[in-house]
Amino acid sequence: MKYFVFILAFFFGTTAWSQSALNKKISVSFTQLKTEAALHIIERAASIKFGYNAEIFPADSLITGVFDNVELQIVLDKLLGKNYAYREKGNYIIIKSTKEIQAKNEKYIYTISGYIRDSETGETIAFASIYDSATLNATLSNEAGFYTLNVEQKPGEISQIGISKSAYKDTFILVKPADTKVLTVELDKIKDSMPVAALDSGKRNLDKNIFVNSLTNAKQRLQSLNLSKKFTKGWQVSFVPYLGTNGVLSGKVTNSASFNIIGGYAGGLNGVE
Numbered sequence: 001m002k003y004f005v006f007i008l009a010f011f012f013g014t015t016a017w018s019q020s021a022l023n024k025k026i027s028v029s030f031t032q033l034k035t036e037a038a039l040h041i042i043e044r045a046a047s048i049k050f051g052y053n054a055e056i057f058p059a060d061s062l063i064t065g066v067f068d069n070v071e072l073q074i075v076l077d078k079l080l081g082k083n084y085a086y087r088e089k090g091n092y093i094i095i096k097s098t099k100e101i102q103a104k105n106e107k108y109i110y111t112i113s114g115y116i117r118d119s120e121t122g123e124t125i126a127f128a129s130i131y132d133s134a135t136l137n138a139t140l141s142n143e144a145g146f147y148t149l150n151v152e153q154k155p156g157e158i159s160q161i162g163i164s165k166s167a168y169k170d171t172f173i174l175v176k177p178a179d180t181k182v183l184t185v186e187l188d189k190i191k192d193s194m195p196v197a198a199l200d201s202g203k204r205n206l207d208k209n210i211f212v213n214s215l216t217n218a219k220q221r222l223q224s225l226n227l228s229k230k231f232t233k234g235w236q237v238s239f240v241p242y243l244g245t246n247g248v249l250s251g252k253v254t255n256s257a258s259f260n261i262i263g264g265y266a267g268g269l270n271g272v273e
Contacts, residue, residue: 020148021048022073022088022113029066038063038079046072052095056084073113073182085110085177087150098177102155108177113148116141116163119186128165128187129226133172136231136253140222151175163187164226220265230254230268238264 026045030038035057039050067075076086076093086095088111101108116128124145131138132151141147153159153176163171168187175183236255238244244264256271258264 020088020113020142020146021046021091021093022071022111022148023146024048024072025069026072026075027068027070028075031064032062033064035061035063035079038065042072042075047091048072049092050095051089051092053100056095056097056100071182073111077181086181087111088148101177105155107152107154108157109150109152110177110181111148111150112161112175112181112183113146114183114185115145116147116165117145117184117186118168119188125165125168125187127222127226128163128168129223131162131164131227133160133162136233138223140219153177162229164229166226170228232256232270236264236266237261 024046026042028041028045030041033041036054039052043049063079065075065079067078072093080086080095083099084095084097085101085108086093087109088094094109096106098108100106116125116130117123118125124141126141126143126145128141128145128147129138130141130147130149132149135152137150137152139147139149149161151159151161158174158176161173161175163173163185165187168189171185171187173183173185231253233253233255234257236244236253236257237259238261244260253266254268254270255266256269258266258269258271258273260273
């Protein structure tokens with residue numbers, strides 16, 4: 001049973017699944033260009049901006065590439081290889097070298113992406129939940145089954161990424177910065193399960209309380225529908241039910257201390273509100 005605190009609310013959640021910059025398909029070609037020059041060509045083709053320290057690229061490095069209608073993330077993987085980690089932030093792609101991260105003892109913050117598919121039919125699965133088990137950072141696959149997720153980990157760590165969808169078995173994969181960042185995951189359907197929820201399932205009434213349904217957004221409700229796993233965190237702070245430190249997994253998180261400015265939404269409470 002979900003736990004909902006209603007103090008005062010004039011806010012309503014919205015649903016928006018915008019296309020990821022890393023999902024954009026581009027066509028570019030260049031021969032024996034310096035890395036920075038090649039990245040400028042990619043910027044124009046993808047209508048994005050790169051952020052990086054120019055010193056991370058060897059001054060004498062020259063690259064050649066021919067890509068015809070290929071997703072941006074695959075292009076970057078082919079050109080930059082395993083010596084770089086990059087993540088999406090709005091319309092920017094932040095690039096850092098692994099040497100730079102290790103030298104400064106920083107955390108790796110990079111983006112993984114790919115498609116979620118049905119293991120039997122090969123069809124893509126819309127609105128599946130993809131989450132980092134350690135940080136609880138989470139996202140949903142879009143209408144085409146494509147997802148992007150920012151992963152944060154210390155040098156030497158391996159992150160466990162969970163993928164869940166109603167009527168499918170939970171699946172977990174392990175990732176680290178040196179891995180290929182394009183990861184397509186196949187889910188096995190649970191036998192004799194109820195039919196997979198319709199695409200508008202985020203609007204269905206997952207809680208009987210009218211305030212819960214009007215003041216939480218579709219992403220939160222879809223995550224609650226998809227995940228059977230529950231999480232615990234020491235504390236949480238919410239401004240409104242759909243904006244807080246528990247993120248979009250709030251309906252599955254139990255806290256021991258909870259602070260709500262206007263209202264909050266969580267899976268449970270075992271302590272002080």
